[in-house]
Amino acid sequence: MFVIANLIDAVAKLLDLALTIYMWIVIVSALLSWVSPDPHNPIVRFLRNATEPVYRKIRKVIPTYFGGIDIAPLIVIFIIMFLQHFLVPSLHELAYRLRHAG
Numbered sequence: 001m002f003v004i005a006n007l008i009d010a011v012a013k014l015l016d017l018a019l020t021i022y023m024w025i026v027i028v029s030a031l032l033s034w035v036s037p038d039p040h041n042p043i044v045r046f047l048r049n050a051t052e053p054v055y056r057k058i059r060k061v062i063p064t065y066f067g068g069i070d071i072a073p074l075i076v077i078f079i080i081m082f083l084q085h086f087l088v089p090s091l092h093e094l095a096y097r098l099r100h101a102g
Contacts, residue, residue: 001098001099001101002098002099004098005094005095005096005098005099006095008091008094008095008098009091009092009095011091012088012091012092012095015083015087015088015091016084016088019080019083019084019088020084022050022080023076023077023080023081025047025050025051026051026073026076026077026080027073027077028047029047029048029050029051029073030073032044032047033070051073051076054072054076055070055072055073055076058072058075058076059072062075
């Protein structure tokens with residue numbers, strides 16, 4: 001059972017890292033949107049390609065424009081924080097319980 005527990009623990013750690021990296025991508029993308037960067041810049045294109053599909057899904061469900069401000073990045077950050085504080089610890093706890101079941 002310890003192999004499955006280690007696998008679940010590793011998945012939890014990788015998920016936490018991926019969520020943290022994506023949160024920083026969202027933050028940088030949101031900050032760049034305030035300064036109108038060159039849309040042909042490869043970094044700007046990467047950031048838009050990484051965030052716009054997620055924003056689009058959120059905009060289909062929730063209106064995100066309030067007073068000319070798009071809150072889709074804020075909603076994404078809240079979702080990421082929820083996953084980091086609920087799903088990741090739940091996976092760690094599951095791994096712990098599998099290791100100590102007996």
